[in-house]
């Protein structure tokens with residue numbers, strides 16, 4: 001049974017492995033160089049209690065993570081986060097992304113966020129579907145802002161606003 005739990009520094013090796021797989025194999029992230037655990041530790045430490053990170057785990061193996069990272073360091077943005085969600089390729093398509101998405105969105109409400117932004121590479125229909133399923137709306141497209149694997153890439157912007165916070 002898949003468990004969703006708060007990430008700790010002990011999970012950084014798994015998180016780094018999951019993210020590096022996406023860097024090397026997909027256009028879901030615009031990073032092109034793999035990260036070291038130390039680089040990911042800095043990313044992790046940049047998440048306060050208002051910026052949760054969750055991991056999906058089964059039998060001690062972590063195969064997915066989701067985060068609500070600071071959208072900007074400018075203070076007026078402090079109730080707005082940017083979402084990330086990654087599942088190891090071999091565990092995709094089993095409903096884990098959906099479970100993790102619901103959990104991180106619930107967590108965002110608990111910690112008092114007001115808005116969540118998603119930047120999704122155009123054509124990632126699975127991710128767009130997943131975001132719509134938890135209330136994200138399409139708010140625009142940034143044309144040809146990325147270049148990876150020899151292609152110019154558009155980015156679909158989506159947003160969710162929590163109604164009660």
Ligand SMILES: CC(C)(COP(=O)(O)OP(=O)(O)OC[C@H]1O[C@@H](n2cnc3c(N)ncnc32)[C@H](O)[C@@H]1OP(=O)(O)O)[C@@H](O)C(=O)NCCC(=O)NCCS
Pocket residue numbers: 022026028084085086087088091092093094095096097098099119120121124125126127129130133
């Ligand atoms: C996107 C990602 C997080 C989804 O996780 P997953 O565990 O594979 O997804 P799930 O099995 O939970 O399925 C998600 C939903 O997408 C749907 N789906 C699958 N393929 C689809 C497609 N090509 N188009 C539209 N919807 C699709 C599924 O039917 C399911 O919806 P449902 O439950 O309403 O039927 C995962 O594939 C991943 O990590 N991909 C690489 C990184 C990435 O793209 N991250 C998102 C960055 S914005």
